[in-house]
Amino acid sequence: MILFPNAKINIGLNITERRPDGYHNLETIFYPIDIKDALEVVKSDKLSFTSTGLEIPGLIEDNLCIKGYHLLKLDHDLPPVSIHLHKHIPIGAGLGGGSSDAAFFIRLMNDEFKLGLSVEEMTNYARRLGADCAFFIENKPVFAFERGDEFESIKLDLSAYKIVLVMPPVHISTGEAFRGIKPATPKESLFDLINEPIADWKKFIKNDFEQTVFKNHVEIRGIKAALYEAGAIYSSMSGSGASVFGIFADTPDLKFLEGENEVFYL
Ligand SMILES: C[C@](O)(CO)[C@H](O)COP(=O)(O)OP(=O)(O)OC[C@H]1O[C@@H](n2ccc(N)nc2=O)[C@H](O)[C@@H]1O
Ligand SMILES: Nc1ncnc2c1ncn2[C@@H]1O[C@H](COP(=O)(O)OP(=O)(O)OP(=O)(O)O)[C@@H](O)[C@H]1O
Structure with a gap:
């Protein structure tokens, strides 16, 4: 199965307080935009990760797709998979590219292997991988608060611009x-x-x-x-x-x- 994780922009970002857990409470508007990676997952005889396109810094074990796999595996009986990511979303850009890959990976695994996860359950897995990841489960414009992983729906449509x-x-x-x-x-x-x-x-x-x-x-x-x-x-x-x-x-x-x-x- 192939999905196309997209980027986001933040319209406004207020950092409101430091938290005891080392994170910050903030408030922002997340708005999805049309710059995309391509993420393919197929059943395999061993877990593997390959990528093309932009070079992804860091170790494969630290890639958020691999971390997502290990996180889901704690609670679900998953077969090994081979993951291929074509990286197009700029990295270190504030566009949430890695976070989007992680959330789309969870959505993909849920569909492909019929895990039966609700949106809320997928959102909970995603927020354990990174503050930005949770937004990409529903992937629609929202007001985000706390670590950036709690949401309130908003009506915002910039398609005329x-x-x-x-x-x-x-x-x-x-x-x-x-x-x-x-x-x-x-x-x-x-x-x-x-x-x-x-x-x-x-x-x-x-x-x-x-x-x-x-x-x-x-x-x-x-x-x-x-x-x-x-x-x-x-x-x-x-x-x-x-x-x-x-x-x-x-x-x-x-x-x-x-x-x-x-x-x-x-
Ligand atoms: C700043 C934003 O880009 C706004 O969209 C995001 O909130 C960042 O989210 P993210 O990249 O998914 O962040 P994480 O990977 O969870 O955290 C990276 C580091 O950023 C800092 N961090 C992140 C989010 C947050 N609400 N408070 C923080 O202080 C922490 O030092 C953390 O160790
Ligand atoms: N699938 C992935 N794609 C890109 N980077 C990844 C991925 N998995 C882990 N990373 C790590 O995350 C780091 C930056 O990720 P990302 O592109 O999300 O940051 P960003 O552009 O600053 O976005 P944001 O801070 O808004 O989440 C990279 O340096 C890389 O080490």
Whole structure:
């Protein structure tokens, strides 16, 4: 069976407090976007993982698909499988690529091997693999809170707009981006602000990681400025970076950004 795990962007991200478990409580809007990996799983005589496309840093044992397999195996009688991932979603981008692979892996195993898991059960497995993973089980726009793995439904449809995503040649690890953040409770929750007209978002909606990340990577700040210059209605870094997205009324001409960076027109 083959599935196509997609990426997400964060529209706004407030880091509200440090938790005793080393994580942070935050609030954000997750919005799925159309940049995808391809994930194939077939029954085999031994567990294996191969990948093509972008090089995935780290050990195969640490790949979130393999971790997902071992997690499900604790509770279910699973045959060995061979997993192939074609990696297309930029890594260290704040796009949740690895998290999406993990969640889609759980969904795939549930379907392929008739595990009978409910959405809630799959979400619980996913959140044990990473804070971002849980969102990709249902994979629809949500307001997320606590570790980013509790959700409230929202109505948000950006299909009338053009989203452009720019990935600079820099990778940022989520752990690195959290260092130096001073958590604070915002005056107004994103849950309410997201209902304001998009033209007003830039006045109210911010991503707390920009403060720390822009300090060390001025070129990322430059991309955001360039997107506004090119007519973006709203622009922000996604998650913990390094990618930056812009929401436009019409497809902008961003050729000047294309040399150095990878530009996705969605
Ligand atoms: C910041 C976001 O990218 C926003 O979408 C995500 O919340 C990060 O989610 P993720 O990459 O799935 O995060 P995990 O793999 O669970 O955690 C990586 C590291 O990020 C930090 N982390 C992550 C999520 C969170 N709510 N608080 C944290 O402090 C922790 O130091 C953790 O060790
Ligand atoms: N299937 C996978 N695809 C990509 N990275 C993976 C995968 N499994 C584990 N990883 C590890 O996760 C790290 C980054 O993952 P990911 O792409 O989710 O981060 P990100 O782009 O910063 O997104 P986010 O922080 O929003 O989850 C990689 O450096 C890699 O070591």
